[in-house]
Amino acid sequence: MLIKMENITKTYGSLVANDSVNLTLDKGEILAVVGENGAGKSTLMKILYGLEPMNSGRILINDREVEFRSPHDAIAHGIGMVQQHFMLFPPFTAAENIVYAHEPRKGMVFDRRKARQRTLELSRQYGLRIDPDAKVSQCPVGLQQRIEILKVLHQGVDIIIFDEPSAVLTPQEIDDLLQTIRDLKAKGKSIILITHKLNEVMATADRVMVMRSGSVVKEMACKDTSIDEMSFLMVGHQIRPREIEAVEKGRRCLDVRDLVLMGQGSKRVLDSLSLHVDEGEIVGIAGVSGNGQSELIQCITGLRRLSSGQVFIGDADVTNLSASQIRQSGCACIPEDRYLWGSASEATLAENCIMAHYNGNEKLMKRGIFRSKGVAEYAETMMKAYDVRYLSDRQEMHELSGGNAQKLIVAREMFQDSPLLLAAEPTRGIDIGAIDYIHGKLLDKRASGGSVLLISSELSEILELSDRIYVIYEGRIAGEFTRQSAKAEQIGLLMVGGKLND
Amino acid sequence: MNSLFVAAVINSTLRYSTPILFAALGSLYCTRCNVFNVALEGQMLAASFAAIVTNYFTHSVILSTMAAIGAGMLVALLVAVFQISLGVRDMVVGTSINLLVQSATSFLMQVIFGTRGTIQGNGMVALPKLSLKIGSLSFVNRMFESLSILDYLGYITAILVFLYLFKTVRGFHLRSVGISFEAAKSLGVKSQRIQFNSILVSGALCALGGLAQCMGMVTVFVENMTAGRGFIAMGAASMAQAHPIAAIFSSLFFGATISMSKTLQTYINSYFTESFPYFCTVIAMTIFGIIMIIRNKRKGIQKSA
Numbered sequence: 173m174l175i176k177m178e179n180i181t182k183t184y185g186s187l188v189a190n191d192s193v194n195l196t197l198d199k200g201e202i203l204a205v206v207g208e209n210g211a212g213k214s215t216l217m218k219i220l221y222g223l224e225p226m227n228s229g230r231i232l233i234n235d236r237e238v239e240f241r242s243p244h245d246a247i248a249h250g251i252g253m254v255q256q257h258f259m260l261f262p263p264f265t266a267a268e269n270i271v272y273a274h275e276p277r278k279g280m281v282f283d284r285r286k287a288r289q290r291t292l293e294l295s296r297q298y299g300l301r302i303d304p305d306a307k308v309s310q311c312p313v314g315l316q317q318r319i320e321i322l323k324v325l326h327q328g329v330d331i332i333i334f335d336e337p338s339a340v341l342t343p344q345e346i347d348d349l350l351q352t353i354r355d356l357k358a359k360g361k362s363i364i365l366i367t368h369k370l371n372e373v374m375a376t377a378d379r380v381m382v383m384r385s386g387s388v389v390k391e392m393a394c395k396d397t398s399i400d401e402m403s404f405l406m407v408g409h410q411i412r413p414r415e416i417e418a419v420e421k422g423r424r425c426l427d428v429r430d431l432v433l434m435g436q437g438s439k440r441v442l443d444s445l446s447l448h449v450d451e452g453e454i455v456g457i458a459g460v461s462g463n464g465q466s467e468l469i470q471c472i473t474g475l476r477r478l479s480s481g482q483v484f485i486g487d488a489d490v491t492n493l494s495a496s497q498i499r500q501s502g503c504a505c506i507p508e509d510r511y512l513w514g515s516a517s518e519a520t521l522a523e524n525c526i527m528a529h530y531n532g533n534e535k536l537m538k539r540g541i542f543r544s545k546g547v548a549e550y551a552e553t554m555m556k557a558y559d560v561r562y563l564s565d566r567q568e569m570h571e572l573s574g575g576n577a578q579k580l581i582v583a584r585e586m587f588q589d590s591p592l593l594l595a596a597e598p599t600r601g602i603d604i605g606a607i608d609y610i611h612g613k614l615l616d617k618r619a620s621g622g623s624v625l626l627i628s629s630e631l632s633e634i635l636e637l638s639d640r641i642y643v644i645y646e647g648r649i650a651g652e653f654t655r656q657s658a659k660a661e662q663i664g665l666l667m668v669g670g671k672l673n674d
Numbered sequence: 675m676n677s678l679f680v681a682a683v684i685n686s687t688l689r690y691s692t693p694i695l696f697a698a699l700g701s702l703y704c705t706r707c708n709v710f711n712v713a714l715e716g717q718m719l720a721a722s723f724a725a726i727v728t729n730y731f732t733h734s735v736i737l738s739t740m741a742a743i744g745a746g747m748l749v750a751l752l753v754a755v756f757q758i759s760l761g762v763r764d765m766v767v768g769t770s771i772n773l774l775v776q777s778a779t780s781f782l783m784q785v786i787f788g789t790r791g792t793i794q795g796n797g798m799v800a801l802p803k804l805s806l807k808i809g810s811l812s813f814v815n816r817m818f819e820s821l822s823i824l825d826y827l828g829y830i831t832a833i834l835v836f837l838y839l840f841k842t843v844r845g846f847h848l849r850s851v852g853i854s855f856e857a858a859k860s861l862g863v864k865s866q867r868i869q870f871n872s873i874l875v876s877g878a879l880c881a882l883g884g885l886a887q888c889m890g891m892v893t894v895f896v897e898n899m900t901a902g903r904g905f906i907a908m909g910a911a912s913m914a915q916a917h918p919i920a921a922i923f924s925s926l927f928f929g930a931t932i933s934m935s936k937t938l939q940t941y942i943n944s945y946f947t948e949s950f951p952y953f954c955t956v957i958a959m960t961i962f963g964i965i966m967i968i969r970n971k972r973k974g975i976q977k978s979a
């Protein structure tokens with residue numbers, strides 16, 4: 173037994189994050205730890221990696237008890253972690269980042285030549301191609317993750333923890349990553365994979381451990397289980413494939429005509445882009461992130477001025493109006509980055525809940541003064557309705573886990589009850605239960621005659637929900653499909669700039 | 675214009691830039707690990723005071739130097755404890771410590787010497803002088819006439835700081851803390867200790883600046899004698915983009931403005947000339963800011979709004 177964690181218990185105040193959890197890992201094995209947000213899997217890994225102290229329990233490595241006070245201790249015992257949020261220094265080169273904290277040196281001097289060599293060596297040994305001199309800031313996300321993996325390998329560890337590694341990757345990058353994980357296993361590394369994407373578990377893991385609200389629900393070999401069983405165990409109830417009913421289309425709700433946005437120099441970030449969404453319709457925009465989706469949202473919501481073109485919401489021309497005017501014209505927006513655009517991380521939950529709600533609502537604000545009782549009740553209704561797990565509405569936003577923060581933002585925008593909803597990556601980084609719930613809400617909106625423009629890098633999400641699908645590539649609409657005509661392969665091809673042959 | 679006059683102006687530029695250079699190095703050393711040290715002024719002034727008091731009683735350059743460094747680092751320790759260990763805002767810590775040192779030195783002057791204004795005395799020793807003489811070139815000789823060893827040491831220190839920051843592993847870690855405190859910490863680098871220590875180093879560097887000011891050209895302590903040099907140094911460091919070698923040139927620029935203001939005093943009302951260096955600081959920072967914006971635009975770096 174390589175690692176044995178026994179009766180690990182960890183509490184934060186009154187919240188029990190881990191309740192006497194046991195975990196074992198054998199040499200050369202891939203163990204997947206799955207569970208919803210807040211199930212306690214990240215906490216467990218933080219304890220194993222020395223980032224958090226535990227209240228009770230013990231950790232054995234090769235049958236010897238160890239105590240980790242910092243990641244340093246964990247690394248010294250051969251445990252490395254590829255974190256969900258990359259721990260990289262953007263202005264430094266790949267090689268500098270890879271050898272960080274374990275630099276080759278000549279006396280006091282940092283031996284950069286050897287660092288380069290070492291990088292190339294590792295790169296060859298594990299088949300992970302990288303340019304050692306590339307600045308991290310210029311590497312796409314997939315490469316950045318590769319740098320993270322190489323960094324962990326440079327530390328000479330035998331056990332690698334991957335924390336939600338695919339959350340930020342494109343479909344192609346995910347395939348590469350899964351291959352890398354299997355290769356690492358073949359080279360004798362032992363791996364713990366934290367995820368809530370169950371198809372990744374089936375594709376890589378030997379064994380899976382399902383966690384729910386701080387405890388292990390079940391542990392089993394992957395060959396003895398199925399995605400359905402795992403999701404049942406994770407969520408605690410069955411998730412049924414959804415029946416989507418046909419809805420009568422209504423009038424035009426969003427109309428974008430010949431939208432052009434100039435970038436640096438003469439480059440067009442958005443190029444003569446036209447699209448429309450009708451009432452009772454969910455329209456998906458499929459694309460690899462970075463092809464103009466963010467800018468499109470910013471143009472529609474009034475955060476950026478269009479270079480030319482027009483945007484209509486209903487009959488009203490909202491081109492280049494201010495963000496608040498556009499909101500009042502009936503457009504709510506779930507932004508793609510929940511911390512940068514979606515919330516104020518140092519404000520309280522209640523304050524985040526009532527953003528853009530308090531104007532004209534006498535229960536929340538009267539003559540410019542907030543009514544704290546009304547605010548608290550409103551926030552509670554909102555958060556209860558979307559099952560946000562929180563301790564108090566006075567908590568600050570950044571204290572919520574990512575999934576709960578996302579649910580709060582979705583709740584706030586849904587409560588706007590506006591004719592049009594822009595939903596950008598509405599389910600990024602959240603668990604199946606919550607995804608299912610949010611999908612349901614989007615469909616409810618459609619059923620009640622609302623319009624949704626759904627932007628997602630998760631193709632399966634687009635395919636499942638959308639009545640019509642646009643594919644965006646380099647700021648242009650590369651193709652349009654209806655629900656009936658949509659084929660994943662064709663869309664995937666257009667997403668990477670390919671052409672259809674017929 | 676008389677060429678020897680030009681040489682004399684260059685000479686005084688070199689002298690005036692020394693305290694700024696040391697303090698600028700102290701400033702950028704902190705900036706590199708993402709600490710904004712506003713107390714440069716206080717660190718310099720405390721060092722000047724300690725140096726002159728020690729000098730007055732012992733007539734020893736070495737003891738005065740040690741006292742200066744000790745005092746500078748002591749003030750820096752105060753800054754570090756409040757700013758790093760207790761997490762008080764940089765502006766609050768810096769401003770209050772600057773004011774504290776200013777009034778504490780005045781107070782101690784009253785207690786020790788029973789006077790206000792200046793401390794000077796017979797038998798106080800100045801820093802050793804080193805006049806660079808090249809043959810009989812009177813221009814060059816005038817340029818380097820009776821510069822103190824600190825005037826030379828400033829440039830050497832700048833090079834040492836450069837080598838430390840960019841060539842050693844420790845310097846690499848220091849800069850990494852400046853880029854991402856959390857990342858450095860999670861990778862087992864003691865981020866907080868690095869920040870703490872860097873403030874102490876800046877205390878020592880500012881102390882040398884304070885020493886150059888009170889025992890370089892003249893050997894005297896005047897109440898609030900730093901007179902905003904610490905803030906000018908901050909400007910010099912930021913104009914140099916926290917690069918030690920570039921800081922040499924930005925410090926020389928600000929040294930030149932001070933030298934100019936002193937020279938012009940003979941011709942123009944001193945109320946105007948006194949403000950000249952600060953005026954130049956604002957102008958220079960504005961021009962510099964505009965250039966940076968243009969350059970970033972060209973490079974196509976645009977922060978997301």
